[in-house]
Amino acid sequence: MTKRFTRTRALLTLCVAAASAMGIGGCGQAEPEITQTPTSEAPRGIALDYTGFDPENFISDQVLDDSTTMTDAQIAAFIEEKGEGCRAGRANDQDIPCLKDFSVVTESYAGDDYCPWGYQGGEEESAAQIIGQAARSCGVNPQVLLVTLQKEQGLIYASGGDFQWFSYPSAMGYACPDNSTCDPDYAGFQRQVYYAARQFAIYRIKPERYRFQAGQRVEARYAPAQECTTTQITPANRATASMYNYTPYVPNRGALKGRGDDCSVYGNANVYAYMRAWFPQ
Numbered sequence: 001m002t003k004r005f006t007r008t009r010a011l012l013t014l015c016v017a018a019a020s021a022m023g024i025g026g027c028g029q030a031e032p033e034i035t036q037t038p039t040s041e042a043p044r045g046i047a048l049d050y051t052g053f054d055p056e057n058f059i060s061d062q063v064l065d066d067s068t069t070m071t072d073a074q075i076a077a078f079i080e081e082k083g084e085g086c087r088a089g090r091a092n093d094q095d096i097p098c099l100k101d102f103s104v105v106t107e108s109y110a111g112d113d114y115c116p117w118g119y120q121g122g123e124e125e126s127a128a129q130i131i132g133q134a135a136r137s138c139g140v141n142p143q144v145l146l147v148t149l150q151k152e153q154g155l156i157y158a159s160g161g162d163f164q165w166f167s168y169p170s171a172m173g174y175a176c177p178d179n180s181t182c183d184p185d186y187a188g189f190q191r192q193v194y195y196a197a198r199q200f201a202i203y204r205i206k207p208e209r210y211r212f213q214a215g216q217r218v219e220a221r222y223a224p225a226q227e228c229t230t231t232q233i234t235p236a237n238r239a240t241a242s243m244y245n246y247t248p249y250v251p252n253r254g255a256l257k258g259r260g261d262d263c264s265v266y267g268n269a270n271v272y273a274y275m276r277a278w279f280p281q
Contacts, residue, residue: 043083045157048273050256057236058272063144063281064239065204067135070142076100076128078146078278082156089163096163099155102127106190114138114201119194130190138197139204145197147274148172151247151267172196173247178224196246203242212244220244222252228263243268 070078079100086098103124111118117137122129135142150156152173153166172192176182186195207213212220217234231250235241244250247267255264 043085043157043159046277048270049277050251050269050273053251053256053269053272054236055231055250055268056233057240058268059144059237059239059243059275061237061239063275064141064200064242065139066141067139069279070132070135072128072132075131075142075146076126079128079156083159085159087160089158089160089167091163091165094165096165096167098159099127099149102168102189104130104189106130109194111137114205115194115198119190125190127189130193134194134197138194138201140197140200143275143279144200144271145172145193147271147278148196148246149193150274151270168192174199199246200242203245204238207238207241210241210245212241212248214238214241220248220250222250223263223265224249225262243271 083098083100086100088098088101089096103126105123106119106121106125108121109115109119115134115138119133119137131142131145134140135145146156149171153171154162155167155171158167168189169187170176170182170192171189172195174192174196175186186192203210212218212235214235214237217232219230220233221230222228233244233250235244247265249265249267251266251269252261252264254261255266255269260266
């Protein structure tokens with residue numbers, strides 16, 4: 001099962017739900033024009049280092065499950081630091097805020113077996129508050145949620161023209177399989193973050209439901225395209241298996257050497273690289 005928003009055709013199905021979730025107007029058929037007004041130097045990303053990436057073991061269960069690594073204040077400080085100099089974007093005649101400036105009225109969700117505390121909605125909650133509450137409720141490391149925001153939509157470093165109308169509605173790449181339509185029921189930043197965290201909890205509690213499982217050898221694709229080949233992997237632990245269940249592609253040799261091709265999908269390599277760069281163990 002793929003959880004990635006990478007297809008324009010699929011993204012268009014989210015338009016109405018996304019507009020509602022973001023509080024913006026309707027969506028046109030044409031690709032939106034994005035403008036920006038420079039105010040300061042934009043955030044700078046990092047050169048990702050894939051040295052030492054092991055496709056069978058690139059994140060531990062202990063790391064994935066540790067929901068205590070950051071407080072809401074620490075999450076906010078991290079977002080503020082990485083987003084220093086960010087400029088708002090514009091799409092569909094609406095401003096798209098920087099992640100550090102984003103806030104939204106949130107919904108309440110009942111607790112369940114996977115996220116026992118559910119979610120207590122509030123007025124104008126920040127991205128950091130949403131990430132923190134979802135992480136605590138579902139028992140997932142907020143660092144992993146931050147990395148997923150960057151991996152899927154580049155929101156940590158996004159600025160100006162990087163923002164698209166779907167940047168927040170599809171923030172975690174949740175509920176949008178490759179070569180299919182996105183589920184509008186999960187459009188919106190809070191829903192994306194909460195249900196992505198919940199999905200990682202489901203992988204933890206019900207691993208037998210999913211194709212990638214710790215210690216079981218499985219054939220995995222390098223990319224969605226049928227012409228791309230496959231390889232065999234045996235995830236060493238549940239956390240690595242969870243990452244493949246979320247994004248089921250193995251980075252090929254070209255991706256890891258910085259010479260990507262049409263069969264290169266960087267997602268899981270980026271999880272490894274961002275975790276190592278931002279949150280070294």
